[in-house]
Amino acid sequence: MAYINKIFNQNFLEYASYVIKDRAIPHLDDGLKPVQRRILQSLFDMDDGKFNKVANIVGHTMQYHPHGDASIYEALVNLANKDIFIDKQGNFGNTLTGDPPSAARYIECRLLPMAKDVIYGPEITEYTDSYDGRRKEPITLPAKIPLPLILGAEGIAVGMATRMLPHNFIEVLEAEKAQLRGEPFSLQPDFPSGGIIDASNYDEGNGKVLSRARLDASDPKRIVVRELPYGISTESLIASIENAARTNKIKIGAITDFTTDTVEIEIKLPRGVHTKDV
Template sequence: MSYAMSVLLGRALPDVRDGLKPVHRRILYAMHEMGLASRKPYRKCARVVGEVLGKFHPHGDSAVYETLVRMAQDFSMRYPLVQGHGNFGSIDSDPPAAMRYTECRLDPLTEAMFLTDLELNTVDYIPNFDNSQKEPSLLPARVPSLLLNGSSGIAVGMATNIPPHNLGELVDALSAIIQNPDATLQELLEYMPGPDFPTGGILMGNDGILEAYRTGRGRIVMRGKTVMETIDEKTKRTAIIINEVPYQTNKSTLVQRIAELVEDKVLEGISDIRDESDRAGMRVVIEVKRGANPAIVLNNLYRHTALQSSFSCNMVAILDGHPKLMGLKEILQAFLDFRCSVIERRAKFKLSQALERKHIVEGIVIGLDNLDAVIQVIRETSNHTVAKEALAKEYGLSEKQAEALLDITLRKLTSLEVAIYRFHLSHN
């Protein structure tokens, strides 16, 4: 049971607050520590993987690299968290290049969404695996990443499968809850009508979505996006063009499956199929035989292939240290509670910094008001420690104030610099 719980909490399930599993959190934090900002040059993925393994995540390098690759794939993540440079795979399940060839850096959205205010004591830090340094137990997320990019994982005795959503719709739903904490699920659906998958497609009906948002479990039916094109004006021959496929559908496997069904005569009315996809986008052409009804052919494609598939929602995440099945409103409320604590901790940290600075400036102003006497005290002492003690005793200064007074350089004694110190004190 203890091992099962460690798998749940430390590997397979995301936290409802920042929406990340430990491996995602550690990769982003390691890249942040390495200075791989979105405006800095790319660095080899092997270097990032080594940093994560050596400092935070003592598991296999392939597991870390696969996670890093997925975070850079725009067909896997609704909003990629990492910018990749090189071969990071494709929707046809082509493997990525080895980590010694690929390069990466943080995405601007990741910096704004996860890493802002990290240094302002907004989250707790915990020891890493060998107690040699600290790592954040959470990242101070500014949007609910659990719903933004979704999550999937298999643990011991339970699993999670959460669909991704649109950022604008998610923010609108959060705003609605902030303005009206008693908002019903139906009211939230006006702002966030359903998931938003990175590969596009069409959602069929909203019963499954409503059930998933209400209970945490539901089945969402997805269809690929198709258009009809006339390819021969004389013979009026038509082609079905597939521009988008359901989420997590392998395009090359789909094309191969259609070809096999045509060969086995399960699908009729198709004369040719070819994949014309390129950098501009997806385009799979299915030519319909002369005399065949394109609508019937398309319905058979939906029936027999992955052009229509389903996404089984199972919205399980860690809340208060325990795995829990949650609906939409409970997830949003848990995030808002976390965000409030982050803002409160940030305000307390900034206030403590301001009070500490005020304390130092007050000591410096006392010293400047008695400048000649202070210089005389310093000249009469034998070393730094004695001078600090003498100043503290003479003028009632704290140790930090006396230290700051001794650190003042001669150029700080100009009339302009003294006026600046007095200005800061009067405005604190």
């Protein structure tokens, strides 16, 4: 019994603390999870103004991150697709359709100049030993702007989880200036996929936000989805519509996805049904 108590009182608590601090939950100072911070540090290390193969960046990041190349690759693609700190070249997938990116050996990226201005400052960065003691890695990066609000984050740890919604870059900067001046401000989430939101119950981040697709019903015989709800891809939205049609909740004639860089899902209505009736 004493052995069991030790497992729960010591080993499990150490594991839980590790997952919370070193895997799943972003740090409030720079809004980054450890794998994201290590990717950016590797990009700083490798930066010469030229594009680097993602495979090389992943390999370099493994000097800091002990959890394998697959998790680094996925985190790098997700971070690059936020289009804030990383300049990408090649097929990084499509966040609107859910199409996957190309293999790491085919795509390239590099730091954007803003990353060096906003989050890089080795003179004021506190470092610690990497997992094997061979290198130094930053505890946090000295971000000049509130990245947790801009990037947003999701993470599930042990007994703890987080979900911070992304916000508009310019609106966050304006709110930051207002805060420094002691002026009142209002800040609400802003999603890269667009959509219509109801933030009446947002409660400064402690409540909830309802997100809906934006529809174009100007044609009486078809409906076009122009923007998506947050966290929904065109593939999952189409599957949901088709499922509703199969269960006779809605009537549609055909549905076609024309999405590329912008969302365009065309829903043709059957004979005798018009957009005003749907």
